[in-house]
Amino acid sequence: MAAVKIVEGEIFRDARGRISSLNDFRFPGVERFYFIHHPDITIIRGWHGHRFEKKWFYCVKGAFTLGLVEIDDWETPSRGLRPELYHLSEQKSEIICVPEGYANCIRAEQPDSVLLVFSGKILSEAQADSWRYPADYWFDWSAVK
Secondary structure, three states, rough: OOOOOEEEOOOEOOOEEEEEEEOOOOOOOOHHHHHHEEEOOOOEEEEEEEOOOOOEEEEEEOOOEEEEEEEOOOOOOOOOOOEEEEEEEEEEEEEEEEEEEEEEEEEOOOEEEEEEEEOOOOOOHHHHHHEEOOOOOOOHHHOOO
8 A cells, every 4th residue: 555645845935924734745546635724723624534535634733643554454454553644734834645545533632723625525425435443543633732
């Protein structure tokens, strides 16, 4: 299976403000995008997976912890799977590229954080390939500060 990839971007600052860019990111395979607004840090969204859908995550405002786990059995995934954790922040321009076959779980690290998500499937295809698991299935989110 393909591995998770991080595309590093750039942040340029001057007297006029800031430009956050991802000049090395390409859009082949992106079918739609949406924003996730997290009002506070107690909300945990996930685990939510797709067997056939790629995802790309970019923090627009604030900061997030993103958990990713490669699913071994979609009907009854192993409880022993170890998620990889990534920290996304508006202070660092980077996008996390997630191949098919992963579940994700997110939590804001700052109130009112905003995450931009690109998807490799149109909505009807994504809904037909939607797998949900409890937020504490692979990770104790109370341990993340």
